[in-house]
Structure formats: structure tokens, C-alpha cells
Amino acid sequence: MSEAPSIVPSDEIPAVHVPPGKETAVELVGVHKWYGEFHVLKDINLKVRRGERIVICGPSGSGKSTMIRCINRLEEHQKGSIVVDGIELTNDLKRIDEIRREVGMCFQHFNLFPHLTILENCTLAPIWVRKMPKRDAEELAMHFLRKVKIPEQANKYPGQLSGGQQQRVAIARALCMKPKIMLFDEPTSALDPEMVKEVLETMVSLAEEGMTMLCVTHEMGFARQVANRVIFMDAGQIIEMNEPNAFFSNPQHERTRLFLSQILH
């Protein structure tokens, strides 16, 4: 991986390209969520435009993972509305499945299926959800495995790969569904320091192609260079939201300043 380009400077990333018509990819309006008595999400309002790249940071327990997990209904919200790709999330299972088909997700612990090979991990959803013929699905999977630079691992099992490779497979697996929106839930937090870079590079190249991305991460370098907007959350609320330069150089809220001073040395 050493010959691969390092993280690209932000000016090479294309500006948000907004196709006419459906310009909003995700919209959260007044979203609240409780775990029992505990109020995890408090009045979240967020509008993500198509092609926009959003980085969400904040201390642990601030509700940032919960928020993006609400977007594909891994968590249920109890108040407010969430509209994804023009479809409102309700209890209707059909709609939930419809949304999940269009929203890819990468997890902190990859969540690859250990009993399937890398290739099978990637072709599973296209075959069973998109009803794609096996051969086409395999071609597609190999295309994305080449893109994340591990086509040679296709017939191995996840347990045989390093953490960084596994996370790249997870990204390829999500891409095989041709999602319109990608969610990343701390994709590099469980990785060895040496492997963070290869995953970030993959995410950067995804951003270059104009993918709509919501990314929970503490990789501030990544945020600075790729994000259109950075969101800081604490105690279940959005404290501050700004474009990266302003966010890092001139944070407005005291809590944001404190947080940034803790993580940027």
C-alpha cells in the first residue's frame, strides 16, 4: 500500500454536485430517541444534500453512532421524522428494506460474515436482495474488490485478513449494493495504527467519486480534507456544525473548543 497516494488535499475533492430534483439525501427533523428513561438523542435536525460528506465527532456516549444508526433503522427513533432518499422511515418493514438497499454501512468491528469467503460476503446481498445473477454479482464484487485493492484475497475467509483489509472488504461489500448513501460508524477505531491509512485512503477515493457520506470518526485529518461539514455532538445534541476550516480554526461553542483541545495535540 505504500505506493498508493497519501490522503489527497481537500481542493482536489470535487465540490458537492447536486443533481436537480431530489437534492436532499437524508433529512432528520426534530428526532428524539430514548433508551428506557435515558434521552439519547435530543431534537436532532440535519439535512444532508446529495453528494455531501459529513463528519460527525464528539465524546463517547454523545449519541453520534445512535444518530447514524437511526438513518438505516438499526435503531428506532421515537419522535420526529427521518426521510432517506425521499422515503420516510416508519414501522413499515417494506420501506425499511427499501431504505437499507440504498444505504450502505460500515461498522467499527467490520461485521463481515466469518463463514463466507470475501467474495461470498460481497455477492450475498446483490444476489439475495437485488436478485442479481451469480455471475454478474461476482463480476461486480471483483470490480469493487479491485477498487479497494484486495482482489487477490477474494477466496479467503475474513479471519485470514488483517483488520485494515477486513474493513476494506466491508466497504467493498457495502458498495456492491450500489448504495446512494454510505454510513461509516467509527470505521478506523478498531484498527492498528498502521492500518488506519489504507482504510482512510479507500474512503477518500469514495468521496472523490461524489458519494454521499455520513461518517462518525475521530480522524480529524480526514475530516479536514474530505468533509463538507463537520458536526460536533455532545449529550445527545448537535452542539456545532460548520464547514471544516471554520470548525477547526474557529470553533464557536465552548464545549467544541474543549473537545478539540483534547484531541488535537
Next chain:
Amino acid sequence: MTFAIDDHTFVRQELHTPLPPPRRNIGVLGWMRENLFSSILNTLLTLFGLLLVVLILPPLVRFLILDAVWTGDNREACLAPGTGACWPFVKAKFGQFIYGFYPIDQRWRVNIVFALGAALLVPLLIPSIGQKRLNALLFFGAYPIVAFILLTGGNIDASAFLFQHFGLFSGLAGASVAGVKLAFWLDFLLTAGLVTGLGAVIGAALGDARGVARIVASVFLGLGIITLLWDIDFGLQPVETRQWGGLLVTLVIGVTGIVTSLPLGILLALGRRSKMPIVRLLCIIFIEFWRGVPLITVLFFATYMLPLFLPAGANPDGLLRALVGVALFTAAYMAEVVRGGLQAIPKGQYEGAMAMGLTWSQMMRLIILPQALTLVIPGIVNSFISLFKDTTLVLIVSIFDFLGQLRAAFTDPNWASPVTLYTGFAFAGIVYFIFCFGMSRYSMFVERRLNTSHRH
């Protein structure tokens, strides 16, 4: 090799090449040192184990082989003091051990069932042989029907029975000119259509009308085929299950129990973890009920008490009742084993599957169950083995399985000798051991084969 070594800084100039391990750690001697004599306690245990082998093995070999009687026509051969196993006894009673009281001139039917079963099962168990789907369909779908016809003789007039007890439109019987058969099939088609329609309505509520309707329709199709086949007179002499016995009964109960209890157990385990409270409650009640009563009680109840509760005339076959009892009993245990596996699957696997848009049944079938079942193979096979051995309890409801036939053979005065009992039980032990050990070894093979998660 030059190293720049001093007390505080060190830079390696050349990477170390691997060397062979010290002699004493490898080879037979190394293995023994490591595994048998690694500590004082281990050495003592090794010596104790050796002592046990010396105490047990020679008498066993002497009894079973060296001092054994191999030829003879009756008890005279085995009467001499100090004789070992009386193998002629086993030889003389062998047919009874295998077939029970199955008519001797009809035993070829049992042989065909055995041979067919083996011919279908063996390729199913060997991974490198292809056509698994067809093979499984034949073994789980066609084979039971064929075996049933061969063993009982078929021609059980199932349509008349079903029509009488389950016919929805009994008015048809009077209206039909062509007799009960036509009336049954009309009734059957109407019922199938009705229930399929009902399934579609329920399915629509669940979001998959076509899927549910298809499942219901295929169940009716299967039922129809079975009824049709079981109504044909193949000219086979009917053999009542009361005449069955020996290894035949042991295998029929064992295999049926194994084949039905696993899917039932999986459904129960899924039900117990379901989010739907009624489904969950029903599954818990079912599982706890069957786990709470001993198998003997179940069999006893099924045989002697059940007829009192059933309407007159509806008197299901004794073996069938025992079969159902054993299958449900094992299913409850299986459910808990499978639930253990389901609980061991990390939440991330569910989330990964859901995030890709898989439906619940796809997620279970493709992601969760394959992993959960692989994890609990030892537990599943444990249940299989104990089921296989527990089949012998049907003896108390007058079904003579392998062990039952053995005990019956002991009463034959022709073969009464001091060693008959020991010989018989030794033989039974060997037969049971072959089956159970076979299952155990095969399960270990499957486990190794399916273990992909820790492969490095």
C-alpha cells in the same frame, strides 16, 4: 554477524534466520515428554492409565476373542466352564436382532429400505460428491414415502381416513357418484384452495402474500402426493408395525427422530427468541413442558393414556405414537441447544445482515443459522446420540427395538448358558458403539470442515 551492541542502544544489522528446534522437543520422545510426563502429576496419571489398560484389556480380549466359542448349534457349545463369548448365539438370533418378528419371506423389503437409505445417505455425507440438492430432496422427501410403503405395504386407504376425519365438505360424499375417492379429491382441492387463499391473506398482512401462499400450496401438493401414493395397492403383503422389531425399529425411530427433531428444534429456538410475545410464549411452554417430563412418561402416556382422550376409531399406530413422542421430546432439547448457538452470535452479525437489506428469513438462513449451528454441532450430535440410545425405552410400551429383541432372545431355553447374557450385551454394546462413535467422528469431521472463523 556483527552487532553494534552496548548497554543503551541497539540496531539490528541482519535479521535472524530461523533455526531448527532443540532435539528433545520433537519426535516421539519429545511428544511423550510433553504430553505424558510433563510433570509429576502427569506422570502418575499416565502410569495409572496404563495400569487400567493392563487390567481391563487382556480379560476383554480373552472373553471376546481368545476364549470365545465360534461354532455350535445350541447351548451345548457354550456350556464348558471358562468359555468366553458364545458367538453362535448371536449368529442364530441375528435375523431376529435385525428384523424382529418381520415375516421372514418379506425381509427383502427391509433390506431394500436399508440399502436405499445407505445409498442415499452416504453421498449426502461426503462433501466432495455433487448434486447435494437433488440428493437431499431424495433422502428427505422421496425416501420416507418409499420406505413407508415398503415397510408397511402401503395401500392404507389414507384418503378415506382423511376424508372421514378432516373432510371439510362432507356433503360431497353424498353428492359424489364416483365413490369416496373422487369425493376426497374434490374436498382436498377445495380445502387446499381455501387454505392457500387464507395463507395469502395472512401473508399480505405480513408483507409477503405470494411467498406464504406458495409455501401453503406446496405443503398441500406434498400431502396430496403422499396420500395418492399411499393409496396405491402395490400388491405388497401388509406388515403391521407390531411385527417390526430389532435394529429396524431402532433405526426407524432414531433416523426419524433425528431428521424431524433438528428442524423442529430450530423453529422452536427461533420462536423462543422471537419478538412476538405469543409465539415466544407458546415456544417456551412447549419446550419447558417436554423438558420437564421424562421420556418414559411421554411414551407411556402416548401409548396407554392417549387412546382414552381420542375419539373412538381414531387409534393411531403404536409405533407412530412412540415416534411422535420421541421426536417432540428431542426437539425440545434440540431447541435449547440451537438457542445456545443463536445467543453466541454477536449482535454485529445481525446488524451487518440487516444493514444490507436482507429480510429476516434471509438473515437467519444465510448468516445467523449457519454460524449458530456450526457452533453447536457438539451439542446437536450429543442430542442425536442420546436419542439413538434412548430409543430403547420404547421397550416399556411393548415395542421391541434392538435391545428388546436381545432380551427376548435370552429367554430361549435352546441358548440358555452362563455366557449368553454377557455375549448378547457385548454384541449390543458393539453395535451401539459403532453407530454412536460413527456419528461422533463424523460430527468432528464436519466441525473441522466448517470452521472457517479461526483459520489463519
